Amino acid sequence: MFSGMHAARAELAPYEADGDTLHLWHLDESGPPFADEIPGGRPMVGLLNGARAEQEALPGLGKSVSFNANAGGTSGTSDLRGAILISAPSLNNGADDNAPAGFRYFGPDGAFTYEMVVKLDVLPKDSTQIALDLLTMEGDGADRIFNFRMEKEGFLVFVPLPHCGASGGAIATIPTSGPNKPDTEHWFHVAVSYNGNGGAANNLKLYWTRVGGGAVVANHIGSGTLSSDLNGLVGDLAIGNEAREFVGNAEAEPFPGLIDEVRISGVARHPSDFFFIPPEQRRNPAHVQTDAQKVVPPPEFDLELIDVLVDSSSAIPLGAGKPLELSAGLHRLDFDFGFRPESGDAGGSLQTAVDMKLRCQLEGVDDQWQETEVGMGLVFQALDSNNRVVSQSRFPTVGRSEGWKTTLEDSAMTRRVEPVYLPANAKKLKLILNSGSRDTTGFFAIDYIGLQMAGEGNPSLLENGVFTYNAYTTSPAGSPAGWHRGGSDPSIARMILRPDRPGIGLVDGDQQKFGEWTAVQTLLPAIQNTVTYSLVWYEAYNVIGGSTHRATYVNVPPGEYTFRAIGLTGMGGVASDELSLAIKIHPPFWQQVWFLPVVTAACVALFAGAIFSSHRSRSKRSMERLRFQNALEKDRTRIARDMHDDLGSRVTFINMSAALAQRDIERAPENARRHLSKMTESARDLIVAMDGLVWAVDPAHDTLDHLASHLTRLAEEMFRDTSVRCRMDIPSFLPALPLGSDVRHHIALAVKESFHNVLRHAGPCEVFFSMEFDGGRILITIRDTGVGFDPATDERGHGLDNLAERFKEIGGACKISSSPGSGTSIVLSCGVKETPGKK
Template identity: 60%
Template sequence: MLRPLLVPCLAVPALAADLASNVPDGHTLHLWHLDELEAPFADLGVPPQNLEGLLNGASAGQPSLPGLGSAISFNANAGGAPSTSDLRGAILLALPKTVSGPQDNVPGGFRYFGAGGAFTYEVVLKFDILPKDAGVAACGLMSMDGDGQDRVFNFRIEKEGFLSFIPLPDGGAGGLALATIPTNGPHAIDTTHWFHAAVSYDGNEGVANNLKLYWTKLGPGLTEANRIGSGILSSDFSGASGDFAIGNEARTFAANAEAEPFPGLIDEVRISGVARHPSDFFFVPPARRASPEQVAARRSNGAGSPDFRLRLENVLVNASSAVLPSAPSGVLRLGSGLHRLDFDFGFEPDNPGGSIKLRCQLEGIDDRWQETERGMSLVCQALDRENRVISQSRFPFIGTSNGWETALEDSSMTRRVEPVYVPAETAALRLSLSSGSPDTTGFVTVDHLAITVPGKSETSMWKDGSIALSETTARAAGAPEGWRRDGSDPAIARVVFRGGGGFLALVDGDQQHHGEWSSVQSIAPGHGGVFVLSWEEAYNVSSGSLHRATYVNVPPGNYTFRAVGLAGESDPLGDGISLPIVIEPPFWQRPWFGPMLAAGSVALVAAGIVVRLRRRAKRRLEILRFQNALELDRTRIARDLHDDLGTRVTVLNVTAALAKRDLDSDPGKAHRHLDKMTDAARELVVAMDDLVWAVDPAHDTLDHLASHLTRLAEEMFRDSQVRCRLDIPAVLPARPLGAEFRHHLSLAVKESLHNVLQHAGPCEVFLSLEFDGEKITVTIRDTGRGFDPKAHGNGHGLSNAPARIREIGGSYAIDSSPGRGTCIVIICRLPQTPT
């Protein structure tokens, strides 16, 4: 006897006020509310299929959303190892016990699709543990997966975070729907909210996007289910039945148990015989739902008629999306160089255009129209010495491979052999394993890649055709030697491990990005001809609505990408695509480069001539400056010899004559003349030393100047009544000084000291020198008689010394008054050091 159960619910976000459990309608095949405390669980479909087996720790009567009664927890097991096939996980079956063998747990007439083959499968769920942390092989939602030749479908959540619907080998249909469950945004996966997961098939066999996946976080204000991806079912299901289960798979045989338990709660499981509209689910208010009849009426009125206009979805330039021109006649302009161009184009995703062929051409590269292919692919390209593609062969993966079961881990590899043409001028070969256009989804794995000469399969031209396990390949982001990841999402390219070995793989559930493995290897020159490309493969690939055309190493030039849809062999369908593309040539190939190069050359020659003339003029000016300086030095030396030494020699001559005259007549007076001659001779020697010091280059430094001034002051006041005090730094830098600068400064100081000696009387004189890095300050201060500078006019050497200082660009200041002494300050900026 079926016993409904009403239990209190956990606190959850409030939904719409009219939220209620699903109510059977004319398209409901099965509906399980799962509100009972224990099995059996009632089916409200016609004919009903009650569920009798609640096994391996599955627990009924768990709190569900308000208005939905109770749910069942599948987060339990009855033994086995986590993440392996022998895990006996919680499960809900049609029969009281699992059955191993050809017997199914549902009768042959069990309905799981409608009259036209269409269906919608949906569940309400809540995670206790996220799939990546659950320690299970996969998280089963609903399956019909038997032990023998009765494997029909699997609707589940993969550990990697994908929602997947997988047609199995015995259901009569191939294909796949795989989409990434959101991890951010309003429908992001978590362990606190309830979610609605659904898959629908519209009954249009073999048409792209006839499978749709929905993932919706349940909350207020929803008007339709959140579509996360699409896929393809190659044909309607045949009607074969298998072991039906909720919350797991019912595939039980030796070494295999119920290994895909759902790590949380499941409620409200429904199977419908139509592809329900995204608004036709229980969480949408009834007034806003579009029933199957309403959708059919819209289509019959033409509202849902297909739009066969082609659209250019995206252009990738070197794996990055280009900004397409906004105007219909706009041109896509690219920088110079060789570019890889990927064009993604097709009809609107919901158009039933499965029999329509698309052809494309890159005018300027292709000589003829190419028929496009969808799906993933292995591409072999021959490259010349300039890395340009001179030959290309593409081998698609679409649908399922022979030996495909449920996933990469349990599918067998099959060998594939294809011919490839390698031109004689080939310098390298490139293999690319590509996931194709962004909306292509599925799984591909390849191994044992080889390129051989026909009849000589034992010797391969291709190295690293098998993946060697190492520290590099064992990491999640590792790459086998010689291979590199590429694409808008390189994480799609993976290394998978099975049976102790590694395989190149693509695992793509993201309908916005693509991934790629690629490798380039050099070959010996002259090895042209037809070769054999072989590999082992396993795949299950669902192509989307987009087609991809790829052109590698497109050189600079003007091109036009064209695409057109054909309803028959030659009748165009709708408007085609036309996109002009200009790849700029290198700057040296542009029209302005030649004239600019000529003008630049002329300008460089002219500039060179001007620079040469300026250097010559500069050298001449330097020579003139040197000659002028030399002349000035010679003039100064001549003037000093005449004014100072000449005068002193004249005094000696005159005094000698006087002494000679008075020698006999007045010997005392003659002796006085001789004493005067002695003093004059001594002064002459000092003057000669000063002159030699002034012209000797060895003394052209600041420290030598300071030493000279010190010696000068000591000698001048040695036998006088004036006491000299010196304040001159003991250490000064050897800063270079010119002879003219030293000469004028030393003479100005000497004249100033001489004035003190002659006019100040018995006193003290203070001589100090300061240097701040840029200028010299010399201070001469005495405590003598002093004088009035205005009254004395130009006497006391008051004009010669200032004139000398002004000549070298300095300043000479004097401050004196009778009875208060005199202070003289000389400031001279040092000349710039020559560079």
Template identity: 60%
Template sequence: MILRALLSLCLALPGVAQEFSPNVPDAHTLHLWQFDEDGAPFADAGAYPHPMEGLLNGASAAHSSLPGLGKAMSFHANAGGEPGAPDLRGAILLARPHIDSGPRDNAPEDFRYFGPDGAFTYEAIVRFDILPHEAGVVACGLISMDGDGDDRSFNFRIEKEGFLSFIPLPHGGAGGLALATIPTSGPHAIDTTHWFHAAVSYDGNEGVPNNLKLYWTKLGPDLTEANRIGSGTLSTGFSGGTGDFAIGNEARAFDGNAEAEPFPGLIDEVRISGVARHPSDFFFVDPSSRISPELVVEHRSDEAHRPDSRLRLEEVLVDSSPEMFPAANGGALVLPPGLHRLDFDFGFGPDNPGGAIKLRCQLEGIDDRWQETERGMGLVCQALDKDGRVISQSRFPFIGTSDGWETTLEDSAMIRRVEPVYIPEDAVSLRLSLNSGSPDTTGFVTLDRLALTLPGEPDTSLWKNGSVELNETTARAAGVPVGWHRDGSDPAIARVVFRSGAGSLALVDGDQQRHGEWSSVQPISPGAGGVFVLSWQEAYNVSSGSLHRATYVNVPPGNYTFRVVGLAGENDPLGDGISLPIVIEPPFWRRSWFGPVLAAGLVALVAAGVVARLRLMAKRRVELLRSQNALERDRIRIARDLHDDLGTRVTVLNMTAALARRDIDIDPAKAHRHLDKMTDAAREMVVALDDLVWAVDPAHDTLDHLASHLTRLAEEMFRDSPVRCRLEIPSTLPARPLGAEFRHHLSLAVKESLHNVLQHAGACEVFLSMECDDDRITITIRDTGCGFDPKADRGGRGLGNTPARIREIGGSYAIDSSPSRGTCIVIICRLPKTPT
């Protein structure tokens, strides 16, 4: 509070903030209270003055107002009761000195609150201590004539949900409503630091849509007019009766209901005028820029200032989302394939409500005849066929005020309503939707005890979930009853309200640009067509905007035209009307090109299948040939090895046996040497045969088996020799598959290289190492022997045959040697690819 007082003091200093001039009474000012007194009574500067006398329940005067406007009133207090409940005794400023549960606190009978033609403007400036939803009150009262008994006329207040509302009450003679959402963003967003101007005006034209205007303006420099946030409609004007007139609250004071709507902050400059003031005709606009009520009359009679009154299509919603549509007749709205919901909003615009002109619409291709449109909220009953298409529809509107309406959904009486509906025999399901109509429709509606019955059988309902069952899911405003779901551009408009411990479906719509909906679909028995009775209990207070809405659900692909005409008489069209072609594209299988493309595709598919089969057969033949070729190469290799190696050994064995047979009698010692040589040759032949078997055995077609074989080969070769062999082979190698040919050539190349070391290097050390990575193997054979000159050597070292073997398997063979410095051989081979 100290910080707020310092802020007010700073705003009052010259040069710190704009200096405002207070309201100056004119001929149309019925009442003007500026609250510059330190206490009650507060003088009325209007043409029909009546001072405000009752400063009660903690209301206090002499608080800082806007610079230049003197003092203000605070209503952020109470004298007991439960916050948020009807028994709260909140701060209030009353026309009479005391509150009375009877007529003694009524304003006098000559108290004027509308002009000669019924028009009025109610306005005040306000500043919040806390925002409405934090205040813990029923509502935040601004100006009211709402008391006890039969003297309830109107409430101009701020709802705790964030709406600015003007609500005619049952005994004032007027019917209708104005409700609009207070901005929470932008230049006029509600807060607790600035002053705001709130106003409602009525132009006196009974029953004309949008004859009520709501304004909400953040006060500051350079304003040229009030910020309009919404519109409403009074179906009839006030009758002139008076009641408990109050500022900053309602004046209800009977058992169980007290002053439960205190404003949580400051109020100043309360004015009641007998005309609908122009948005510029308020104190915060420079006087030279204001349009007075007299100028408004002149403008209305001036043809140049008459607004465009042509019928126009304002918006098209496709599946609840706004859709761009051609502005001029002739262009078509093209939509993708599928079933679509189409909502059309049309009318004469907010400043040209069209009066009593009737409008009829038709969606050619769906409607067999013209349908007369209705404004307001509505309950729509639609019969659907097996494809989900609407085959019959009935709409029951809610517009104006229901019998028994009081102030809110919670305290108004529920009235039973019964309507006949026709359901065709081919209907398989029924869809009920409670919708808030066109976006500029505002108000309240609640339904309960929905039932669908046969005539004469009121106790058996075919509609399930007609009442909200209270449970952990539904016991809150955002709950969703079983079988129902929310829809619309603002689904939060659809709520659950609670009355006497029971819940019911409701719409609370204060937004002038959005709509909400409850909907439910339930199956019905096949063939159960005919006339049924749809009944429910209802309470509503709905202000229709200037727009009409036509809704079509589950519209299938096709070509349509939406048309609207106005009727000057019973059947005489007025003007050109509206015409919008609509094309919902068919699915691709129903388009003209699909048949030829499908046939061509099938031919191409068959051809591709034939080609693929032929390629597969050719591939199999190639694989067979490759396999046969590989087998043939293995056979040739085996035959060559048998001939070159084993054949030679057998020949040597035979020759040695012949020599032994010749010398056994002549020279027995020499014969024994021949027999020893035969034994060695036989042993070598067994080893060679073992090597040949190892090379062709598929069980050894892996890298680790190759390493084991080379290790064993080196150990056996150098076991009884003066050459010392050292092995550098990894202990674990991946089990990479290797072909028989690859293993055979590589093992023979290594064997021949080791054999050359044994035969020619002399006493030395030889190192055999193997390295392997993902795609290649490197084998190094290095000795410390006598060495040789590779260029000069042409002896039988196997140097020509070994490189040839390695090249045959796609590898490389390198040798480096010189006399007395040993020899180093490096064999690098790319590993065969692992088959996938």
């Protein structure tokens, strides 16, 4: 997998300062000071708390510095004294800064790129630190400027801090699969760039790229927004940690691994303008003019429909010029739209959030154009008895909340109060904490929400607005009572474990997905309709609104609609091109134009079908009666034939023997006794024949298992006291499958005839009798080891031909094979079906 990596690494070379480089530290020295390659630059002289120089590095890049150490304190708490590299011999506990006044960390137009090469000793999720800092300009007082770091949750983050003069930031998920997935074996290039266009959507870019993986550009993992340029104030500059030291707080965010080749540039570097790209393939950054120089032409807006969510599921791709057709019912529609970038440069879109507004309208629902919103938000909905939204209020959040520090866990919660109204038909309340459009990133949490009558001190009327620590809320994956996760990535919604009480929050670093919390509550008796209430909650957030705007419509009924969007500039009112999408929601089938004719035709067809079915049923019953009567007549005819042919001849023979015995009883007693013996034997045979006949016509025996029992008894009786030894293979279980009496009769006589042939012609031998049933056919085999015969030359009696005729009559087959000295085999088979008239 990495066979070509060594060749690629051998060609790597450290950076050489160019005209856009503000600071460059190779970190190759065996100890401090670490030189800044820029003439008059700022060396890094404070290697503290166990940080170690002269460690391994990528081939060609010299040495690196390890920050996987500490000099005391407890991991995971703010008193940890972790390894750090700063531009002063020691940390400052106070308002002094280790970077001098006028220290440059952005270009003349405000643009910058911060980058370095890192190798992890442990993955972020396994780190015991609060966070994994890369490059920071922090302070102990009013000089907190920025923080560029990795989060334990797997995010790369650039955070503008309270005294930098800007808000916003960028957060992106570090890849979890593919060639850029983080590990502890390889080196990774990490960078953040800002193009100097304050307020422009996506003016911050984050990059995470494995070095040696063959990349031809840096791997862009996410974007964010700075509201304006950084103001130039300086603080405590640090590599590999935060440079804060005061009572209760130390250097608690060390990077658990190696850092090398740290560069600060005064431009937004192009994704190909990094050291791991071959020099001939690099592109120099395009300089953006300073505010004093640039003359901005009127912008040309180009709106784009990015996604349409139908009931929270994406409906894109949409056919060009084709309407969006939806199934019948009430639907929630979310439209995500925004401006395309004007050019393909790394800076992206030049339209600013300050000078631009978007408005939209869903014709057929909206009477007027609506102004759109960006960011995350809390949504309050009133539902009727059918769960349809009858009133909705959305309270967006973007930027930073008052009291925001660095995380949801340590930031102060701010109280917010908004009015909401319950219409007369409201039956339920629904609360939604939503991360907004898919390219919105950041953090948002609430730790209490209540609904109360106007006035101070009134109790909350919500059931699940107070969060407490219990068995269900003690982990980020927990869930408080009444609240449920949703969205395209439900893991964005998580528990926020704060010191005093937990909260529910959104931690979104993925610019392709969104998450949400929802809770539904039936109106309590104390909640009155047609009354205005106060919705009260405590929140903390740092939300970075993307370039995508979202318009949401709930419970849109069947009909035809057109969604339209337009952009307006704040100065001059220049409009963009109009964006439109036709939407058709089909009515329920009973409201379709074809429904009444089809129902009428169906009723006529059903009535005709009922008449036909009734007539067919009567005809079928008549046919079944006829078939039954025909089968009965056949049985009667057969019984009469058997009685005439078999029983009649036997009775005649008995009569003749009786007459002869009477004649010889006096003159030839010996002959009379012989005639009486024959009469006795014939009478016994007559009884057996009568028993077989009774068995054949008895309906109680019309099943396959009774047939098998009868044939078994027949074999035992016929071969008893003979020189033939019979071996039988009859299944121990056969189904009670109904058989017609004619089928049973023919099978029984055929088997009996076969047994007689063995006794007459086979001589002393063994006979093997087996019976099988495969679910559709009966297979009977009678094989003897007797003298056999040649079917081609020997004269055959009528018995063998009768076998074939009997089985042909019942739709079966008879196969006879024999050879002199090898015995004879008779295979009888026939299909089985239900007897007419029997159930």
